[in-house]
Amino acid sequence: MHSIQQPWPWYVAGPLIGLMVPLLLFMGNKTFGVSSSLRHLCAACFPFDISFFKYQWKKEIWNLVFVAGIVLGAWLSYQFLSDQQPVQVNSKLANELSGYRISDYSHLAPAEIFNWNNLLTVKGLLFMVAGGFLVGFGTRYAGGCTSGHSIAGLSNLQWPSLVATICFMAGGFIMANFILPYLLKL
Amino acid sequence: MSTELKETNTDFEVRSLDAVCINESELRHSWWYNLKYLIAGVLFGIILVKSEVISWFRIQEMFRLQSFHMYGVIGSAVAVGIISVWLIKRYNAKTIHGEKITLHPKPFSQGQIYGGLLFGFGWAITGACPGPLFALIGNGTLVIIVTLLSAVAGTWVYGRLREKLPH
Numbered sequence: 001m002h003s004i005q006q007p008w009p010w011y012v013a014g015p016l017i018g019l020m021v022p023l024l025l026f027m028g029n030k031t032f033g034v035s036s037s038l039r040h041l042c043a044a045c046f047p048f049d050i051s052f053f054k055y056q057w058k059k060e061i062w063n064l065v066f067v068a069g070i071v072l073g074a075w076l077s078y079q080f081l082s083d084q085q086p087v088q089v090n091s092k093l094a095n096e097l098s099g100y101r102i103s104d105y106s107h108l109a110p111a112e113i114f115n116w117n118n119l120l121t122v123k124g125l126l127f128m129v130a131g132g133f134l135v136g137f138g139t140r141y142a143g144g145c146t147s148g149h150s151i152a153g154l155s156n157l158q159w160p161s162l163v164a165t166i167c168f169m170a171g172g173f174i175m176a177n178f179i180l181p182y183l184l185k186l
Numbered sequence: 187m188s189t190e191l192k193e194t195n196t197d198f199e200v201r202s203l204d205a206v207c208i209n210e211s212e213l214r215h216s217w218w219y220n221l222k223y224l225i226a227g228v229l230f231g232i233i234l235v236k237s238e239v240i241s242w243f244r245i246q247e248m249f250r251l252q253s254f255h256m257y258g259v260i261g262s263a264v265a266v267g268i269i270s271v272w273l274i275k276r277y278n279a280k281t282i283h284g285e286k287i288t289l290h291p292k293p294f295s296q297g298q299i300y301g302g303l304l305f306g307f308g309w310a311i312t313g314a315c316p317g318p319l320f321a322l323i324g325n326g327t328l329v330i331i332v333t334l335l336s337a338v339a340g341t342w343v344y345g346r347l348r349e350k351l352p353h
C-alpha cells in the first residue's frame with residue numbers, strides 16, 4: 001500500500017498509460033483520446049448551427065463517460081491513494097520559482113497561482129482562463145491532444161501525429177523558457 | 187444503421203479529420219454498456235494523478251529539461267502502444283463484442299503545426315492538457331473548472347472560425 005501511495009515512477013505509469021490504447025480498442029473499437037470530449041460538450045450544449053458541431057454526438061457519448069471516469073479516478077486517488085506529501089521538484093526549478101514567490105508544493109498545481117482569489121487578476125486570467133482557451137483551441141485545431149496524437153496516433157505510427165507532438169513540445173519550450181518567466185513576474 | 191442517422195450525420199469528412207473517435211460500431215447496446223468506459227476512465231485518472239503527469243511542476247521540469255520523468259512516461263507509453271497496436275493488427279484482434287478492431291489514419295493538416303504550437307503554449311501555462319484538466323478537478327483543485335470551461339470555449343471558437351483558418 002505504501003508504494004501505491006507514493007508517486008509512481010515513469011516505468012510504471014508510462015506502460016500503464018500505453019495500455020489504455022488496446023484497452024479501449026478491445027472494449028469497443030474506441031481510439032484513445034480526450035480532447036474530442038470538449039467538442040462533444042460543444043455539440044451537446046451550444047451547437048448554434050455551426051457545422052463543426054452538427055453531428056451525432058450521442059454516438060460519441062462513451063468519450064464523455066470516459067472523462068467522467070477520469071474525474072472520479074482522480075478523486076479516488078486523492079481520497080484513498082495519496083500520501084499527502086508535497087511534490088518533489090528539481091532544485092533548479094524550486095530556486096527559480098522561489099524568485100516568483102512560489103513555494104507551496106502541497107498541491108499538484110501551485111496554489112499561489114491556481115486559486116479562486118487570483119481568478120480575476122491579470123495573472124489569474126492569463127494562467128487559468130487564457131491558458132485553458134489555448135488548450136481547447138489548439139488541441140482542436142491540431143485534431144488531437146497529448147493522448148489522441150502523442151499516445152494513440154504515435155502508437156499507430158501516424159506521421160501527422162509526430163508533427164503535432166513536435167509542435168506541442170516546441171510550443172511548450174518557447175512558452176516555458178521565453179514567455180512564462182515574464183508572466184510569472186506579474 | 188437507421189435511415190434517421192444517415193440523414194442527420196452529414197459530416198463524415200469533418201469527423202474523420204477532427205474527431206479521434208471515428209470507428210463506426212454497427213452494434214447497438216444498452217446505455218449501461220458505456221459503464222465500461224467509466225472504469226477505463228477511472229483507471230486513467232488514477233494513473234494520471236499517481237504519476238504526477240498532471241502536475242504543473244512536472245510540466246515545467248519537462249520543458250526546462252530538468253527531469254526525465256515526463257519523457258520516460260510518454261516514451262514508454264508510446265512503446266507499449268506501438269507493440270499493442272502491432273499485435274492487434276498482426277492477429278486481426280476482435281473487440282470483446284466480436285467486432286474486428288479497426289484503426290484509422292490521422293490525415294495531415296497544417297492545423298497540426300499551428301494548433302500544435304498554440305496548444306503547446308497553453309500546456310506550458312496551465313501545466314495541463316485536456317485529460318489532466320479533468321483529473322485536476324477530481325484531485326481537488328476545483329478552480330480548474332474555470333480552465334476547463336475556457337478550454338470548451340476555445341474549442342467552440344475554433345469550430346466557429348474553422349472555415350477561415352488555414353488547414
